[in-house]
Amino acid sequence: MNLSQYLKGRLPQIIALMLSLLFVCLLLAAFGHNISAMFFACITLLLLFTSASLFDFWRRRRFYSNLYELVRSLENDQNATLITEIMQKPDFIEAKIAYDALRIATKSMNDNITKYRHVTEEYREYLETWVHEIKTPIAAALLLLENARHNTLCDTAYQNADDAIATSIHLNKNNTSIATIKEHSAKKYNREFEKNVNVSAQDNNANDMTENELACETMALINNISHELARIEDFVEQALYYTRSAAVENDYVIRRHKLADIVRLTLRKHSRLLIASQVSVNISEIPNDYVVLGDHKWLSFILGQIINNAIKYRKQGKAVCCLTFSARVFDSIELYDYSSICLYVHDNGIGIPPEDLKRVFQKGFTGTNGRSNQYSTGMGLYLCKRLCEKMGLKIFVKSDTETETGTTVCIVFPRDELRFLLS
Amino acid sequence: MFTIYIVEDDKAMRDELLLLLQRNGYLTKSSTNFANIVTDVLAATPDLLLLDLTLPTIDGQLVCEQIRKLSSMPIIVVTSRDDNMNELLALNHGADDFIAKPYDPQILLAHIAAALRRAYAERLEAPLVCNNVSLDLLRSEVSFNGKCAQLTKNELRILALLIKNNGRIVSRANLQNDLWQSDEFIDDNTLTVNVNRLRTTLASIGVSDDFLLTRRGLGYMVQGDDKQ
Numbered sequence: 001m002n003l004s005q006y007l008k009g010r011l012p013q014i015i016a017l018m019l020s021l022l023f024v025c026l027l028l029a030a031f032g033h034n035i036s037a038m039f040f041a042c043i044t045l046l047l048l049f050t051s052a053s054l055f056d057f058w059r060r061r062r063f064y065s066n067l068y069e070l071v072r073s074l075e076n077d078q079n080a081t082l083i084t085e086i087m088q089k090p091d092f093i094e095a096k097i098a099y100d101a102l103r104i105a106t107k108s109m110n111d112n113i114t115k116y117r118h119v120t121e122e123y124r125e126y127l128e129t130w131v132h133e134i135k136t137p138i139a140a141a142l143l144l145l146e147n148a149r150h151n152t153l154c155d156t157a158y159q160n161a162d163d164a165i166a167t168s169i170h171l172n173k174n175n176t177s178i179a180t181i182k183e184h185s186a187k188k189y190n191r192e193f194e195k196n197v198n199v200s201a202q203d204n205n206a207n208d209m210t211e212n213e214l215a216c217e218t219m220a221l222i223n224n225i226s227h228e229l230a231r232i233e234d235f236v237e238q239a240l241y242y243t244r245s246a247a248v249e250n251d252y253v254i255r256r257h258k259l260a261d262i263v264r265l266t267l268r269k270h271s272r273l274l275i276a277s278q279v280s281v282n283i284s285e286i287p288n289d290y291v292v293l294g295d296h297k298w299l300s301f302i303l304g305q306i307i308n309n310a311i312k313y314r315k316q317g318k319a320v321c322c323l324t325f326s327a328r329v330f331d332s333i334e335l336y337d338y339s340s341i342c343l344y345v346h347d348n349g350i351g352i353p354p355e356d357l358k359r360v361f362q363k364g365f366t367g368t369n370g371r372s373n374q375y376s377t378g379m380g381l382y383l384c385k386r387l388c389e390k391m392g393l394k395i396f397v398k399s400d401t402e403t404e405t406g407t408t409v410c411i412v413f414p415r416d417e418l419r420f421l422l423s
Numbered sequence: 424m425f426t427i428y429i430v431e432d433d434k435a436m437r438d439e440l441l442l443l444l445q446r447n448g449y450l451t452k453s454s455t456n457f458a459n460i461v462t463d464v465l466a467a468t469p470d471l472l473l474l475d476l477t478l479p480t481i482d483g484q485l486v487c488e489q490i491r492k493l494s495s496m497p498i499i500v501v502t503s504r505d506d507n508m509n510e511l512l513a514l515n516h517g518a519d520d521f522i523a524k525p526y527d528p529q530i531l532l533a534h535i536a537a538a539l540r541r542a543y544a545e546r547l548e549a550p551l552v553c554n555n556v557s558l559d560l561l562r563s564e565v566s567f568n569g570k571c572a573q574l575t576k577n578e579l580r581i582l583a584l585l586i587k588n589n590g591r592i593v594s595r596a597n598l599q600n601d602l603w604q605s606d607e608f609i610d611d612n613t614l615t616v617n618v619n620r621l622r623t624t625l626a627s628i629g630v631s632d633d634f635l636l637t638r639r640g641l642g643y644m645v646q647g648d649d650k651q
Binding site for chain 2: 278
């Protein structure tokens with residue numbers, strides 16, 4: 001607020017003053033006073049009016065410029081609604097009214113924000129508990145399948161044993177040991193073993209082929225179910241990391257880790273899926289002495305998402321899916337002021353069309369590939385990006401569908417020791 | 424034979440774990456009453472404890488701490504609460520290992536075997552024997568009727584897993600998975616090559632061809648000892 005703006009606002013008063021000065025002059029002239037009396041009266045009035053206006057201007061200016069600065073500094077602040085708590089209280093009536101109005105409005109806004117923050121926090125807590133609860137049945141199902149797989153292979157092995165007598169000895173032995181196992185499973189297995197005894201009493205060789213086929217079918221079924229379970233597990237994991245990435249407090253610990261160790265850990269964790277999808281993995285290009293800063297669980301999750309994508313978007317047909325991990329040191333690149341380690345995860349999959357490339361990290365973006373693949377949620381890479389940002393890493397994707405070279409995901413770890421010391 | 428005590432409150436989970444461990448040659452014990460779980464575990468004198476953290480009436484962390492005060496048996500904490508805080512607490516309270524649910528059963532078995540190996544090294548030095556073929560894990564040697572041959576790391580692991588599953592089929596995926604757990608990320612073709620090389624090595628010391636069998640579409644198996 002400057003003087004001219006202020007004067008413009010007070011134009012009616014100024015005009016009224018001018019008119020009243022004119023009137024006083026005329027009145028004094030009518031009563032026959034001389035020019036000096038008129039001059040004296042005008043000067044006195046003008047001086048009084050100007051000093052009153054100047055005081056008023058100074059008072060307003062002080063208040064409004066303070067407020068303006070405050071508003072400017074709060075512009076991008078999430079606590080801007082708390083402005084009435086820190087602003088100076090006005091001592092003139094118009095501003096008082098405005099202040100009261102602002103106070104009431106921000107108070108109701110703040111109450112609302114607190115309410116929703118509570119609701120979100122409660123929901124987040126519930127979701128986290130839920131994720132932990134759901135993991136027990138998944139683990140139980142995995143164990144069930146493992147035992148069923150074992151059972152199928154066991155049965156077939158006995159079926160195929162050359163000596164029928166040896167087989168029945170095995171079966172009897174197993175029958176007795178099985179009896180000690182909990183009832184519900186025991187019933188099932190006993191039934192199967194009874195069947196086996198009947199079969200082994202007949203000519204074993206005649207049944208070899210069909211039994212083998214049956215076992216193959218069962219194994220395929222078991223493998224399919226474990227595959228689906230792995231996907232459920234993956235989605236649950238995603239939900240957990242989504243809630244965590246949105247949390248105000250961070251539950252990650254930035255530590256020094258060997259890059260190769262983290263890659264190995266992730267590969268071990270996803271071994272079932274990778275083996276079932278017949279992925280050929282090459283990690284020989286990560287030097288053993290590369291050390292990066294980050295949280296190992298988060299990094300492992302991020303790499304897991306990238307691995308899942310590579311499997312999901314592999315080329316259909318005979319071509320073997322290849323996944324290559326490599327790493328390089330950049331002394332100084334445009335990405336960071338300091339040197340950094342870049343991890344490349346390259347696959348030979350279907351690639352990402354150039355028009356989708358810029359948007360792959362957006363929440364819920366599924367793209368051309370995603371629309372033809374019903375399993376896409378558009379959450380995986382979005383979460384990777386968010387977690388990377390929280391840890392201060394950069395992540396980007398390179399892909400060229402024309403040359404059909406697949407997709408490369410790069411994660412850049414700055415060698416920023418300061419960040420480590422701060423956390 | 425090692426005895427493993429399972430502290431787990433989920434019934435389905437406990438039953439399947441018992442079955443899995445029994446199948447893999449361990450003796451198992453468990454309890455359904457968790458009020459005096461610490462004394463129960465100690466009275467059973469197991470070789471290893473599998474401990475769930477979320478138990479009714481008592482906190483798993485407390486159980487871990489109390490058992491560690493009175494015994495040096497390996498404790499593996501298996502839990503669905505896999506945040507850093509719980510992991511740190513469990514390890515500080517004396518747990519040897521921390522595995523998050525849901526885990527791959529094979530990985531659990533590998534962790535159990537590793538914990539047992541660390542704690543009872545002297546009990547495991549005996550070579551694995553099956554049909555007179557004996558496998559020395561420490562020297563990576565296979566011997567048959569006095570002749571012996573060196574094995575590579577991969578061949579050793581493959582043969583060890585097959586002999587441990589004596590008389591049962593081991594699927595190719597399981598073999599691959601086992602090798603992956605020792606950071607050998609081999610693909611399907613490499614496994615075939617490794618198995619063939621193992622066959623050649625076995626043949627060179629006079630083991631008959633039908634010792635290591637291929638079950639089409641299912642996997643491999645070694646002929647079990649009939650004497651058991």
